[in-house]
Amino acid sequence: MTSPVLERRSGADRIKGRAFHLFLLSCLGLGLVCLVVLLVQVVTKGLPRLNIDLFREFPSSSPRRAGARSAIFGTIWVVGICGLLVVPVGVAAALYLEEYADTTRWYNRLIEVNIQNLAAVPSIVYGILGLGFLSRGPLNLGFVVLAGSLTLALLVLPIVIITSREAIRAVPNSIRLGAYALGATQWQTIRRQVLPSAVPGIATGSILALSRAIGEAAPLILLGGLTFLTFNPTGLDSPFTVLPIQIFNWISRPQEEFRVLAAAAIVVLLAILISMNAFAIFVRNRYERRW
Amino acid sequence: MFRITALDFYYGDFRAVRDVNVDISGNEISAVIGPSGCGKSTFIRCLNRMNDLIPGTRVGGRIEYHGQDLYGSNVDPIEVRRRIGMVFQKPNPFPKSIYDNVAFGPKVNGIKQNMDDLVEESLQRAALWDEVKDKLKQSAFSLSGGQQQRLCIARCIAVRPDVILMDEPCSALDPLATNRIEELMIELKREFTIVIVTHNMQQAARVSDRTAFFTTEVNDQAQRTGILVEVDRTEKIFTAPSDQRTEDYITGRFG
Amino acid sequence: MTAPELAASPDLGLGSQSLLQASRPRYSEQVIKSVLALCGFLSIGTTVAIIGSLAVPTVEFFSEVSVVEFFTTREWAPLFADAKFGVLPLVTGTLVTTLVALAVCIPFGLGAAIYLSEYAQRRRRAILKPLLEILAGIPTVVYGFFALTFVTPLLRDVWFLPGEAPTVFNALSAGLVMGVMILPTVASLSEDAMTAVPQSLRQGAYGLGSNKMQVSTRVVLPAALSGIVAAFVLAISRAMGETMIVLIAAGGTPNLSLNPAEGMQTLTAFIAAAGIGDQPTGSTGYKTIFAVGSTLFAVTFVLNFLSIRLVRRFREVYE
Numbered sequence: 001m002t003s004p005v006l007e008r009r010s011g012a013d014r015i016k017g018r019a020f021h022l023f024l025l026s027c028l029g030l031g032l033v034c035l036v037v038l039l040v041q042v043v044t045k046g047l048p049r050l051n052i053d054l055f056r057e058f059p060s061s062s063p064r065r066a067g068a069r070s071a072i073f074g075t076i077w078v079v080g081i082c083g084l085l086v087v088p089v090g091v092a093a094a095l096y097l098e099e100y101a102d103t104t105r106w107y108n109r110l111i112e113v114n115i116q117n118l119a120a121v122p123s124i125v126y127g128i129l130g131l132g133f134l135s136r137g138p139l140n141l142g143f144v145v146l147a148g149s150l151t152l153a154l155l156v157l158p159i160v161i162i163t164s165r166e167a168i169r170a171v172p173n174s175i176r177l178g179a180y181a182l183g184a185t186q187w188q189t190i191r192r193q194v195l196p197s198a199v200p201g202i203a204t205g206s207i208l209a210l211s212r213a214i215g216e217a218a219p220l221i222l223l224g225g226l227t228f229l230t231f232n233p234t235g236l237d238s239p240f241t242v243l244p245i246q247i248f249n250w251i252s253r254p255q256e257e258f259r260v261l262a263a264a265a266i267v268v269l270l271a272i273l274i275s276m277n278a279f280a281i282f283v284r285n286r287y288e289r290r291w
Numbered sequence: 292m293f294r295i296t297a298l299d300f301y302y303g304d305f306r307a308v309r310d311v312n313v314d315i316s317g318n319e320i321s322a323v324i325g326p327s328g329c330g331k332s333t334f335i336r337c338l339n340r341m342n343d344l345i346p347g348t349r350v351g352g353r354i355e356y357h358g359q360d361l362y363g364s365n366v367d368p369i370e371v372r373r374r375i376g377m378v379f380q381k382p383n384p385f386p387k388s389i390y391d392n393v394a395f396g397p398k399v400n401g402i403k404q405n406m407d408d409l410v411e412e413s414l415q416r417a418a419l420w421d422e423v424k425d426k427l428k429q430s431a432f433s434l435s436g437g438q439q440q441r442l443c444i445a446r447c448i449a450v451r452p453d454v455i456l457m458d459e460p461c462s463a464l465d466p467l468a469t470n471r472i473e474e475l476m477i478e479l480k481r482e483f484t485i486v487i488v489t490h491n492m493q494q495a496a497r498v499s500d501r502t503a504f505f506t507t508e509v510n511d512q513a514q515r516t517g518i519l520v521e522v523d524r525t526e527k528i529f530t531a532p533s534d535q536r537t538e539d540y541i542t543g544r545f546g
Numbered sequence: 547m548t549a550p551e552l553a554a555s556p557d558l559g560l561g562s563q564s565l566l567q568a569s570r571p572r573y574s575e576q577v578i579k580s581v582l583a584l585c586g587f588l589s590i591g592t593t594v595a596i597i598g599s600l601a602v603p604t605v606e607f608f609s610e611v612s613v614v615e616f617f618t619t620r621e622w623a624p625l626f627a628d629a630k631f632g633v634l635p636l637v638t639g640t641l642v643t644t645l646v647a648l649a650v651c652i653p654f655g656l657g658a659a660i661y662l663s664e665y666a667q668r669r670r671r672a673i674l675k676p677l678l679e680i681l682a683g684i685p686t687v688v689y690g691f692f693a694l695t696f697v698t699p700l701l702r703d704v705w706f707l708p709g710e711a712p713t714v715f716n717a718l719s720a721g722l723v724m725g726v727m728i729l730p731t732v733a734s735l736s737e738d739a740m741t742a743v744p745q746s747l748r749q750g751a752y753g754l755g756s757n758k759m760q761v762s763t764r765v766v767l768p769a770a771l772s773g774i775v776a777a778f779v780l781a782i783s784r785a786m787g788e789t790m791i792v793l794i795a796a797g798g799t800p801n802l803s804l805n806p807a808e809g810m811q812t813l814t815a816f817i818a819a820a821g822i823g824d825q826p827t828g829s830t831g832y833k834t835i836f837a838v839g840s841t842l843f844a845v846t847f848v849l850n851f852l853s854i855r856l857v858r859r860f861r862e863v864y865e
Contacts, residue, residue, distance in 0.1 A: 013757070020759045024665060027657025031678050031733075034726045041696050042688065092585035100579055101586065102346065113854060115589050120780060120850040121843070122787020124814050125596060127821065128839040132599035136827050154592050161589070174383035178443070180344060182396035182450050183373025187578050192395065197386055215685025218789035218814070222821035222835075244687040251691055251794055259695060266688050273683060289386055359566055367568035374566070
């Protein structure tokens, strides 16, 4: 007879362990199933209207003739300007915090905590800021491209800062020491060594931040943006609409045809986001250095 | 070249190096040896103000370089580092081409000379030219560890320093690569003053003219402070040291 | 140092006094540092601007409407001729949708985190985690569409619980979909916390003969608790602040009810709806946006701050 000491545990314990494992797996599975169902539902529903007219036509009160042209161009304008504004400022702030700031100082710690907090402020609150400060209030820009871009830029600024800081922090210190030992100044070291090494990480983070901006509707709605536009923006002071707002507009209509149109526009929006994310992953895998 | 008097070095409140007095002369190789944690690296990083980059550190005493106080109020640490170059323990080439690695220093220092010539000359003097002349545009990471370290030496030479500090430059290299670097050092001492930190006593004996022996003393709070025990001609240190602690260390009876 | 040696270094060239001085002043270094610092401080400016833009109209609002009326009366109809300013229906709307979302994202997010941190092999984890995080990148307007056109009809078809089946606009489907949206955030932050628990703790427990489930639930989970709680707190903040899903799927009628099968309006949905209504600047209707916004901002601000503090405390223990 073998001793029972080293035998497997009682059946009940094993079943409990298995059941737990299965439960955990299903938790993850739930998320993935939802993702698949959502994609399938949107694509099947939007399929009838996924054609060239969607890109060619302007919005219309007749669902058969309506397209998302002004919304697509508006998205490109607003997010493009947003990127031009937010990336330089975000990277500069990240450089300050990583390379210059003495984090034992209270004001630098305040900046850090503040950025973490801003990253979690609801997007609609940025809309209120945009409404009260930019589109009306002191600046009184109206509902124009610049107001939308600025609002979105403030919204994603914390994301750009946080991801850029990580990229800058990943550059090994030996690179900095090497440059200093050759008589480089601090800015020469940053400009010529640290920043070029951090570019892939900064680019990845910036793309992800802009893909967040592309999907935002709530703050722009608040600026006054649920308008019916049959022309493309022509400058910073043009009125505009963007894809998420156009989608929301179509969802709110009672006719089923508009829902189909909304689904088709969602497919376009998701396609843009997926290609941006794929590009970000490509940049990361292709250019990011493992130290 | 250097006259160091009563040098203390602090990390915050902790004194890492205490009361170092030593002169370092030009155009020879001075070796700094001692057990790990004895402050040898900290010591040579005081010589080009590299320690300035660590917040909360402080230097006491005086270091004179060509008779001028290295920590004087009108001294620019960047100018110090341009004249007193440094090679690190682990080869740290920049993630750029071989050419750009060498050209970086002259560029940031505004040296106006034909850059191709300067790069070639520096690589020649670092005994690396023949190995890399056909692949100057390739990444520095494509080189072997020993080649990378010689590239770092070439990079340092390109700035035309007066002194080259070497912080255990061979500890990450195999014996063959070590041998080449040692030959190179002897070659370079005709033009440069070299201070090398090494944990390898044979290396100190092979290459250096003078040797300084550091050790640690432990105070009652179990803090280890580095002190300079003695400094002398290298043959003297290795054959007839005047201090018992030096003798114990070089004969392997240490600790 | 003797004179001949100085001469031996012709490169030094300069007189010994100026030997180590900067060859040119470095003003540009200071200018650059100042510009970068300015960008760093811009984030503080954003917070100040948010608080400023909220505070002024809010104060004006409360000079027209009493604080007591705002927080205690039970009817919300600020944009009608006979205006009523009791914010409670919006608060319950936010409460119900948030609770439904938490009921989804907390257990399932935590389960997914335990799986990723303790059970999954590295290769599998490297595939599953990014897949899960795609969910966090889907625009909220898309989730709103999904809730309205898929989840709600599904719930109405298969409804088996006591009580009326959900209405076309209902808090339940909005909350459920919101929970799925927040799930990756909870999973990711909790997993970070669990991964940070030192391996030695796990080995100690295995050494005492524990199995994987016991190690996960009785050792790792408690050790990572403050990090996990931080994830939960952030989830609450996200759920309360979410706008588009509730705006699209939960309806636009303030409703003082705790029944998730009914339609209701949340704080955020009211703000957005009032924005769509294009209130004239300076009107009481316009100021309500800011009063409700202040309420929302204050609550989420406290939650975010709590979450940041919890994460910080957790890091201090293990890093």
